[in-house]
Amino acid sequence: MSLVEVRDLARDYRFGADDVHALRGVTFDIAEGDYVAIVGPSGCGKSTLLNLLGAIDKPTRGTVRIRNESPGSMRDREATLFRLRNIGFVFQRFYLMPTLSARENVELPMAEAGLKSAERSARARELLSYVGLAQRERHRPSELSGGEQQRVAIARALANKPAILLADEPTGELDAKTGAEIIALFGQLNADRTTIIVVTHDDELARAARRRIHMRDGVIVNE
Amino acid sequence: MVLHLAWASLRRHTSRTLLAILGVAVAAAMLLDMVMMSTGLRESFRELLMSRGFQLRIAPKGTLPFDTDATIADVGRIVATLRLNDDIIAISPVLGSTIHVPIGPRTFTSATLGVNPAVQGDYDLVSGRDPAAVNEIAVNDDFVSATGVKVGDTIQVSTGYDPQLRTYSDSRAMVITGRVRFLYGAANQLATAMNLSTVQEMARRSDKASLFMIKVRDDADVEEARAWIERAVPQVSALSIATALEQVDQRLSYFRQLAFILGTVSLFVGFLLVTTLITVSVNERVGEITVMRALGVSKGHIVQQIVVEGMVITLSGAAAGLALGLVTARYLNGILASFPGLPVAIDFFLFQPKAAWMSLGLLSLSGIAAGVYPSWRAASLPIATTLREEAIA
Numbered sequence: 001m002s003l004v005e006v007r008d009l010a011r012d013y014r015f016g017a018d019d020v021h022a023l024r025g026v027t028f029d030i031a032e033g034d035y036v037a038i039v040g041p042s043g044c045g046k047s048t049l050l051n052l053l054g055a056i057d058k059p060t061r062g063t064v065r066i067r068n069e070s071p072g073s074m075r076d077r078e079a080t081l082f083r084l085r086n087i088g089f090v091f092q093r094f095y096l097m098p099t100l101s102a103r104e105n106v107e108l109p110m111a112e113a114g115l116k117s118a119e120r121s122a123r124a125r126e127l128l129s130y131v132g133l134a135q136r137e138r139h140r141p142s143e144l145s146g147g148e149q150q151r152v153a154i155a156r157a158l159a160n161k162p163a164i165l166l167a168d169e170p171t172g173e174l175d176a177k178t179g180a181e182i183i184a185l186f187g188q189l190n191a192d193r194t195t196i197i198v199v200t201h202d203d204e205l206a207r208a209a210r211r212r213i214h215m216r217d218g219v220i221v222n223e
Numbered sequence: 224m225v226l227h228l229a230w231a232s233l234r235r236h237t238s239r240t241l242l243a244i245l246g247v248a249v250a251a252a253m254l255l256d257m258v259m260m261s262t263g264l265r266e267s268f269r270e271l272l273m274s275r276g277f278q279l280r281i282a283p284k285g286t287l288p289f290d291t292d293a294t295i296a297d298v299g300r301i302v303a304t305l306r307l308n309d310d311i312i313a314i315s316p317v318l319g320s321t322i323h324v325p326i327g328p329r330t331f332t333s334a335t336l337g338v339n340p341a342v343q344g345d346y347d348l349v350s351g352r353d354p355a356a357v358n359e360i361a362v363n364d365d366f367v368s369a370t371g372v373k374v375g376d377t378i379q380v381s382t383g384y385d386p387q388l389r390t391y392s393d394s395r396a397m398v399i400t401g402r403v404r405f406l407y408g409a410a411n412q413l414a415t416a417m418n419l420s421t422v423q424e425m426a427r428r429s430d431k432a433s434l435f436m437i438k439v440r441d442d443a444d445v446e447e448a449r450a451w452i453e454r455a456v457p458q459v460s461a462l463s464i465a466t467a468l469e470q471v472d473q474r475l476s477y478f479r480q481l482a483f484i485l486g487t488v489s490l491f492v493g494f495l496l497v498t499t500l501i502t503v504s505v506n507e508r509v510g511e512i513t514v515m516r517a518l519g520v521s522k523g524h525i526v527q528q529i530v531v532e533g534m535v536i537t538l539s540g541a542a543a544g545l546a547l548g549l550v551t552a553r554y555l556n557g558i559l560a561s562f563p564g565l566p567v568a569i570d571f572f573l574f575q576p577k578a579a580w581m582s583l584g585l586l587s588l589s590g591i592a593a594g595v596y597p598s599w600r601a602a603s604l605p606i607a608t609t610l611r612e613e614a615i616a
Contacts, residue, residue, distance in 0.1 A: 047611070056517050056606035077521070084519025093614060095514040099231035111224035112520045156518070 002029035003163060003195055004053065009062035010218075011048050022048040024218035025062065030164075030197065035190040037209035038199045045218040046199040047168055053197060054087050054166045055079045067163050084113055088157030090167035094149040096141040102128060102152045103137035109159040120159075127155035131185060147178030154185060158194070165189065167198040171205055183208045225524055229531035232504070243500045244540045250493035251544020251586050256552050256572060257486030258582045261479045263573030268471050271568050272464045274406060275344035277315070278445045279437035280462045281452060287462070287470060294318070294431040295459055304455050305437065310448050313438035315342040318419060320426040323381045323391065326370045333366055333413035336405075337422025337432075344406070344436045346416055350374060351401025357421045361401040366413045374399050382425040393425040406568060410561040437461075486582065493537070493586050498593040501533050505597040510613040512601045517610065522602040529598030530591055537590025541583045549574065 011023040023045045030036055038046045051057035052064055055071030064072050071082045083089075096105045103124045110120035128137050131151040141149050150170060157165055167186070171179035183205050190196050190210070200206055214222040233240045281301075283293040295301065298316050305314050318337040323330050336345050340353035346361070351374040354361045360380060362372065372378060376399050383392025397417070405414050423429050439448045445463050452461040462470075472479075505512070512525055552572035559571045 048607075051607040054517070056610075080516065080519055080521050082519075083517065087519070089514075089517050091514070091610070095510065097228070097231075097511055097515075099228070099235050104227070108224065108515070108520070109518050112518070112524065160519075 003032040003034070003067065004030035004197075005063075005065040006030075006049075006053075007063050007065075009049070009052060009064060010060050011045075011052060011057065012060045021218055023052070023059075026215075026218075026220055027062075028213065028220065028223070030195065032163075032195055033190070033193050035186070035196045035208075035210045036198070037206040037212045038197065038215060039201070039206045039212055040215035040221075042201075044215040046215055048218075049215070050166055050168050050197065050199045053164070054089060055083050084109060085160060086163040088160075088162035088165040090150070090153050090157050090165065090170045092169035092172040094141070094146070094153045094173070096149055096152055096156070098141050101138050101140055102133060102144065102148075102155075105141070105152055106155045106159055109156060113160050123159065124155070127158055128152070130158075131155045145178070146174050147181055150174060150178075150182055151185065154182075154189070158189075164195045164197055167196065167200075169200055169202070170198060171200065171202045180204065225528045226531060229528045229535065232508070232528070233532055233535055236504075239500070240536065243496065243536050244543065246496045247493050247537055247540025247586070247590065248543035248547055250489045250496065251541045251583060252548035252551055254486050254489035254493070254582050254586055255544060255548030255579055256555070257482040257489060258578045259548070259552050259572040259574055261482035261486065262575060262578055264475055264478070264569065264571055265468060265471055266575060267568075267570040267573045269464060269468055271406065271566060272467060275436075277313070277344045277436040277438050278464055279439065279449055279452065280467065281435035281437060281456070281459045282433075282462065284458055284460050286460065287467075288434040294428060294433055295435070296431055298430050298432045301435070301456050301459075305435075305452065307455070308448065308451055310439045310443035310451075311437055312440055313342045313436075315339055315344055315436040315438075316419060316432035317343070317345060317434050317436065318422045318426065318428060318431060319433045320382060320422050320428070322415060322425075323384055324370065324378050325381070326372065326378065331366075331370050331413060333362075333415050335360075335415040335417055335422060337417055337419040337426075339419050340416075343416075344438075346403040346405045349402040349404050351399075354400050354417050354421075357418055357424075358395065358397050359400045359418065360397040361403045361416045362399055363403055363405055363408060363412075363414045365408075365411055366415060367402060369413055372399055374401060380425075383427065392427060395425070407566040408568075409563070409565060410567045412567075435459075490582075490586055490589060493540070494589040494593055497533050497537055497590040498597070500536065501529060501594045502597040504532070505529060505601045509601055509604065509609060513604060513606050513609040513613065516602060517606050522599065525602040526595060526598045529601075530594040533590050533594030534587070537587045537593075540590070541587050544586075545579070545583060 006026055006028050009023055009026045013020045013022055038049060040046055052059050059072045063070055066086060071079050074082060106124035106127055107120045128134055131154055133148060133151050136144060136148060171182050186196055187208055198205060206212055213220055280288050282288045283295050286293055302314050305311050320335050322333050322335045324333060338345055340355055377396050379394060380397045381391035381394040403416055408414050423431060439445055449461045449463045515525060556570055556572050560567050
């Protein structure tokens, strides 16, 4: 049985008087432990698809089922809880909380999930160690390099042991060497059974995935 | 984590947070001072009237005590009439006048009160003894400071100065028996006390008084006693503390309205200050807030975090404002103590805990409310669209 089932998924936006069909009916499945790269030109609907998979947007038509739940039909409170328990987000611009240390950033989703302080502190250390930042836990984002910030963001995304890790251009802000390190980290994560869906323009990252979904004009053109 | 994030956010812009706290403190201080002023004068006046337990004052018909030079005639007969009422337990007739005391090359002019020392309610004895005999006088500290006299000295006291003839109608030697503090004395006012009969004789106001102070039994109905006096002695007005306060209220109504308006403005300014600051702070952090929402942080927790920030600012500001308000009130009281015609014991700014806590509580509540709307608005933004806009920005 698939971890993610996407059926006839569509998303329209309205810009002034015009309707923009960002996604025009997409269907695919993703199995547990899969590593999928969604690729295609800018404006083809990759990020829209990722937002719908991540339950931060609602489809105009169609369904997304993750672990047999339909986040698209959930109310805000339920969708928030769904994201907390099932989705790990990694953004292009890292989006760490600037006032918190690396460890506190990783602890944030765990605190929201109600984990006790000692428990979340131990897990945050474990995750930072996993991404190679054991010695940087007390550092603020402004004291970390771009690659290090992205590693912290990955550790944060893994905090609540999500069903899927969603990454939107995770190497987009990094130089080639640091990007390669992040790609390697994703490979390691997938080898450890983390399901990863990544939206990217980066050929290296796309090649590292086990499966590639090519999109154009809001539809899947090749897989 | 909510508290930690709120604290971290406040520390992120330390100067801005401190300035906001200072702004709230100034608004809180002004609000507190206005509340103290709007009720302080009345309460202070009430406490002063009640300080010696006299619940009633009798003044010439249609006047307030010492409001005019009018006097009440037939003091003896009135005292006899008042004694017919069993509820009345003390009667203290008082006659006010002016005396002139030549000391060295100068002549000092002083107010004087003729009282019955056994029942008087006009002064506290600081040292020495009451002026019980006809040739005795007690003086206040301002008199001592101005003239250089001391208890035991004999001074020449004159009354009834005729400016054309430059003569006095009466003049006699009197012994200073004590130093007194007048309860109703104005600042820097030279004042003395003598036996009532002495003042009546020297002022040529035989059997007359400026007012009577009346004490009734604790279990008696004061208003009933007041009504009885006005029926029994038609040529006087009897004032209870309640009716005196009504008169004070009428005279101070503009004063109170002004304090109310300024207090409301202070509250509004405090509210606007916190709202503006929180709104600016939230707008700066829309990206962070949206990311937190994407990570699964609930709207409620985001609102809590920002409301806590507003609370810290308003509560710290209110606490600092309390101290600042008390200091400024004390300073202003010092200035206003010399207000002409008002007893020095009157406080313009009287700290009343209930009113103070209520006003500062109201300010704190408004500060807390100030954080709710901007935080809820930010937490309710569409996550995907906001993240895209933030990325473009």
